[in-house]
Amino acid sequence: KTHKFWETQPVGQFKDIGDTSLPEGPIELATPLSEVKQEPYNLPSVYEWTTCDMNSDDMCSEVYNLLKNNYVEDDENMFRFNYSKEFLRWALRPPGYYQSWHIGVRAKTSKKLVAFISGIPARIRVRDEVVKMAEINFLCVHKKLRSKRLAPVMIKEVTRRVHLENIWQAAYTAGVILPTPITTCQYWHRSLNPKKLIDVGFSRLGPRMTMSRTIKLYKLPDTPITPGFRKMEPRDVPAVTRLLRNYLSQFGVATDFDENDVEHWLLPREDVVDSYLVESPETHDVTDFCSFYTLPSTILGNPNYTTLKAAYSYYNVATQTSFLQLMNDALIVSKQKGFDVFNALDVMHNESFLKELKFGPGDGQLHYYLYNYRLKSALKPSELGLVLL
Numbered sequence: 001k002t003h004k005f006w007e008t009q010p011v012g013q014f015k016d017i018g019d020t021s022l023p024e025g026p027i028e029l030a031t032p033l034s035e036v037k038q039e040p041y042n043l044p045s046v047y048e049w050t051t052c053d054m055n056s057d058d059m060c061s062e063v064y065n066l067l068k069n070n071y072v073e074d075d076e077n078m079f080r081f082n083y084s085k086e087f088l089r090w091a092l093r094p095p096g097y098y099q100s101w102h103i104g105v106r107a108k109t110s111k112k113l114v115a116f117i118s119g120i121p122a123r124i125r126v127r128d129e130v131v132k133m134a135e136i137n138f139l140c141v142h143k144k145l146r147s148k149r150l151a152p153v154m155i156k157e158v159t160r161r162v163h164l165e166n167i168w169q170a171a172y173t174a175g176v177i178l179p180t181p182i183t184t185c186q187y188w189h190r191s192l193n194p195k196k197l198i199d200v201g202f203s204r205l206g207p208r209m210t211m212s213r214t215i216k217l218y219k220l221p222d223t224p225i226t227p228g229f230r231k232m233e234p235r236d237v238p239a240v241t242r243l244l245r246n247y248l249s250q251f252g253v254a255t256d257f258d259e260n261d262v263e264h265w266l267l268p269r270e271d272v273v274d275s276y277l278v279e280s281p282e283t284h285d286v287t288d289f290c291s292f293y294t295l296p297s298t299i300l301g302n303p304n305y306t307t308l309k310a311a312y313s314y315y316n317v318a319t320q321t322s323f324l325q326l327m328n329d330a331l332i333v334s335k336q337k338g339f340d341v342f343n344a345l346d347v348m349h350n351e352s353f354l355k356e357l358k359f360g361p362g363d364g365q366l367h368y369y370l371y372n373y374r375l376k377s378a379l380k381p382s383e384l385g386l387v388l389l
């Protein structure tokens, strides 16, 4: 009952956990394109499929507003992700993207966008295999249409369109447990504006703590302390790519970035993604790198504030600077840019700075999944080098 749909899909099944006789790799073989269902799946008769052209300002606004009002909320329904239009255009149009993977559902009569799901192409290395995958994200069904079983048919439709491009694997995350996580991450938060976070109920005043003591606890310098710490520029793409590829090579599952990918995903974009590096003042080598993306949340039902400005840790590499000092500089610049909180998952080597830099554990978990690819055993979060938006 609970996983009616997922028990029909080529994903690791709970009953198979621990069965080491099952080989690591694709669960179902690729099929000839002629055997892929050519026509879209059937929706309930009052709805119709639509392809969302994110280059169109109107379409982008429709997707933005659907997500703004109906996308993921925290467990206590106090906050809802509020991805910006510019962020969505960035997230959905990487090199080689397919507009056909930006799938909407409209009500036939009103023509209103009532649901959305997206895929983007990505090369993801699993152990020693680089696999072409779709990264599935932004699955959203209007609050008024929940439990009409729209999500399963939307997942089947995006899968069909991914198959039409001869791609047979996918990666996705969810806050809920489905068959079967490849790893489960904890999320952590570092207060930058503790007074606002306490006022809106994101954080609570610690025991035996006053507000002024709390503000002092989270105080940061005005400027980064690492010599040579500066914003990333286009000329840095080759060096950052080398640094990233070398760092990510140690993880069991990781993004396989090339320079083209780094140019899209990591060059700074105002209010979307920020990237900094350390250029050695002596040698001018690029020795370290840190980045975070901008994902505000709507504050639900607070009379004094509407938006929580949150930075999310993205990819970070330290080879000469201490990881602690590098990430503290990331906190310093994010505070200077007006963020209220800096969030991170315990993936890669993040655990080494979380407690030291005064991150507190979040109250939820983020589960990572692969579609049509079995891992012999689950990964630890520290073995994962993949951050989804």
Ligand SMILES: COc1cccc(CC(=N)NC(=O)c2cccnc2OC2CCNCC2)c1
Pocket (backbone or CB within 6 Å): 072, 073, 074, 075, 079, 080, 081, 173, 175, 187, 188, 295, 297, 308, 310, 312, 343, 344, 345, 362, 364, 366, 388, 389
């Ligand atoms: C603070 O506002 C929120 C609004 C909605 C949900 C949550 C809790 C939550 N679910 N957080 C995360 O999933 C999360 C926490 C730390 C780092 N990345 C995260 O999620 C990313 C990656 C997956 N897609 C959403 C953004 C918080």
